[in-house]
Each structure stands twice: as C-alpha cells, then as structure tokens.
Amino acid sequence: MKLSQFNIIFDNAGKSYITNTFSKGIIELDEHHRNIISDKRLDLLTENEIALLLEKGFAVEDDIDEIGLLRYRSYKQRNSKEEMEFVIAPTLDCNFTCKYCFEKKRSGKMSKETQKKVLDYIFRITDTEDNKRIHIIWFGGEPLLYPDIVLNMNMAIFEYCQAKGKTLKSDVITNGFLLSEKLIGELIKCHIEHLQITIDGNRELHNQRRVLSNGLPTYDTIYNNLKLFRGTTLTVTLRINIDKSNVNSISELERDIQKLKNENIACSPALVEVSNHHFEDIKSTCISEDDELYDYYNNSYLKKYFSSQSSLDYGLRLFFCEAEHYYSFAIDEIGNVYKCWNSLGVEKDIYCTVEDETPNPAILSTYFSRDPFTESKCISCPYIPICAGGCLMQRKLRNNDNYCSDCKYTFINAAIKEIENSH
Numbered sequence: 001m002k003l004s005q006f007n008i009i010f011d012n013a014g015k016s017y018i019t020n021t022f023s024k025g026i027i028e029l030d031e032h033h034r035n036i037i038s039d040k041r042l043d044l045l046t047e048n049e050i051a052l053l054l055e056k057g058f059a060v061e062d063d064i065d066e067i068g069l070l071r072y073r074s075y076k077q078r079n080s081k082e083e084m085e086f087v088i089a090p091t092l093d094c095n096f097t098c099k100y101c102f103e104k105k106r107s108g109k110m111s112k113e114t115q116k117k118v119l120d121y122i123f124r125i126t127d128t129e130d131n132k133r134i135h136i137i138w139f140g141g142e143p144l145l146y147p148d149i150v151l152n153m154n155m156a157i158f159e160y161c162q163a164k165g166k167t168l169k170s171d172v173i174t175n176g177f178l179l180s181e182k183l184i185g186e187l188i189k190c191h192i193e194h195l196q197i198t199i200d201g202n203r204e205l206h207n208q209r210r211v212l213s214n215g216l217p218t219y220d221t222i223y224n225n226l227k228l229f230r231g232t233t234l235t236v237t238l239r240i241n242i243d244k245s246n247v248n249s250i251s252e253l254e255r256d257i258q259k260l261k262n263e264n265i266a267c268s269p270a271l272v273e274v275s276n277h278h279f280e281d282i283k284s285t286c287i288s289e290d291d292e293l294y295d296y297y298n299n300s301y302l303k304k305y306f307s308s309q310s311s312l313d314y315g316l317r318l319f320f321c322e323a324e325h326y327y328s329f330a331i332d333e334i335g336n337v338y339k340c341w342n343s344l345g346v347e348k349d350i351y352c353t354v355e356d357e358t359p360n361p362a363i364l365s366t367y368f369s370r371d372p373f374t375e376s377k378c379i380s381c382p383y384i385p386i387c388a389g390g391c392l393m394q395r396k397l398r399n400n401d402n403y404c405s406d407c408k409y410t411f412i413n414a415a416i417k418e419i420e421n422s423h
Contacts, residue, residue: 019415085136144179175218199239200241274286317386
C-alpha cells in the first residue's frame, strides 16, 4: 500500500485535515496522524486506520499507477462521441468595441448557403448511435446582430435531435444590448435554454470598458434588458471580466443584480486572460502572476463566488476544455472550423471546413499531441485530477510554461465548504 499522490493536507480553524482531489474524501487529522502521513510512515498505522485511508482514497495498492489510470480515462473521454459540442458564430462582427477583446472583428454574416452546409456538417458528424447529446453555443462577434440565423438554425437542430432521439442543449453568448421582450420569447420558442451576458462591474467601470462602436455607453441598456427575463424559463450567467482595474467593483454590481429579484440570474467573475491580440497596456492589467492569483481568488469579497461549491462538486477533469475533445468544434460565418473559439477568424488556426473534414495536421498535432500526464510539473501536482494540465492556448502564449486552472486556488476553500456543510 502507498499514499495517493493526490493528497493535500491543510489547516482550517485550528484543525488539520487531509483531502484528495481524485476521491474528494476529507478526514480530520490529529497532530500524531498528520505527522505519520506527512512522513509517509504507514507502518505506524493500525489495520483499521489503513482500511479508512483506502476507503477514502488517501491510499492505494502498490501496483496501482494513478497517473496511468488518469491517462487512460482521458484518452477515452477525449475520443467519446456521447456528447458533441459546436460553437457557431453567425458573424464575427460586433456592435461593441471592447479594449480587451481577443477576437478579430470581421464584417459580414453567415449566408443561407453556408447555414445549410453548417447544418449538414453537424448532422453528418452526429448521425451515429454513439452520440446522445448535442451542445450548441451561439457565439461571435455578436450573434444577436443576426437573430434569424440563430433562431432558424437552432430550431432545425432541435427538430433533428427530436427525430434522432438526441438531447439538445443550446446557449447564447451575447453582450445583451440587442435583447428585447419579443426576441427573448423567440429564443425560448426555438429551445435556447441559457444566455451568458457580460457586465464588467459597476455602471461607471462597465461604461469605460464595454462601449458601442460609436463610443456610447451600454450599461443602462443591458441592465434594463435583464429585467425582461423575469418570469421566463431562461437562465442567465452574468460574466464579469476581471482585471486589476475593476476587481473591487463587483459589490456594487451585485447590489444592482439583487434589485432584479430573479434567482435565474447569477454573477460569475472570470479573469481576462492574455491574448496575442492584446496591446501591452491591456496585458499589464491582467491578473496572471501566482501571488496575484492567490490574492484574487481569496479576495474577501470575491471569495464567496469561488467557495460557493463544495469539493464534492469538482468533477474529474480529464481534459482541460472542449478544444481538446475530438468531437468539439467552433465554426465561423464562412464555414471554417476551428478547435478553439479563441481562434475564430484566424486563418492559420483553421482545422478543416464544413465541406472538407480533412483535418489540418498542424492543428491536429497542436491539440492532440500534448499529454499533461507525462509532464513532470503536472504529474507531481496533486491538482491534476481536477485540472488536466490547464489551458493549452495560454500555455502556448507562455512558451510552453504551464498555466494552471483556478482549481489550484479554489479547491481548498471548497473543501472547507464541504467541512462546514457536514457539521
């Protein structure tokens, strides 16, 4: 028997605990047992204590290769057809001009001919009994510049899923400026379930960061549009893009959101990540160094967002994001297909097209040759079962230096939440 390499010992409220990122087990340790486990002196434990460690996943048999098991499960999941995801951008144009935007704006919209080709592509790929679920994400640019494309195509995909016995989940990522009561009703009728809308802090800061192409502010229009969701079935996540300039403005925004009295609207802070398209002044405002990140995730106000779930809610992460899933794709308005939605409109990042599915070998190797379960930094890290090596795109921007996921900064707080829930 040996100790699991995914164990983490931590202290809270004057007590010591051990948790495990794979099993999510938690037990309290007295000083004697903390020392035994820290020193790996399992020979000093009783049979009952050893049985408890095995039961909770803190110990495994000597012949078990924990990393090898993760690698095997990752391979299976990355190649699974059970759920396929398609990010669709009806346009790369946008009515906003946000300084930190990573996307390349491009005028034009998806033609009717391309719409048909995109639908044929989706139906062709998913027409297998192995596929049970389809996830559609409407993206851009601003997808609601052309709502008819979203409505008509999503309904066609819904009808296809109905005929084939598949489950459909459809989301829209939008800036929220063009919403209306009529459009919200139409989104519901075509089986859209969820919207992500961005508000970047309080009114003043949002209007500095997220403006129309003509420079006019947007906060009041978006906020008033949020009132239209009351009494509907749609859920809304308010994405708050955080950097050093607005990290302390969330409390004022939350007070505004609470006035809406809609439990289906929830705030979700997220970091602005460095992009190749950013100018140096934008890059300098990003929170990216380890010390900054620890402070950010433990910010006295923001901490509640990252501690709202218990450690039991952290699923096993066998690849970092859908870009590393073989059956997940992002499609632009002219029918080019990419692996990562951050690449939309970038010619060198084209994976294939909706007419020619032959993959670009350079992109294929970029997304499927990396194996974090062989990298020394990752396999020595106890967080790898819930991280899977972090964002591949961010890693490339950092000259192949690992970019760890937020679990590194939030998991222990989630474990503490689980302890509180159990009392």
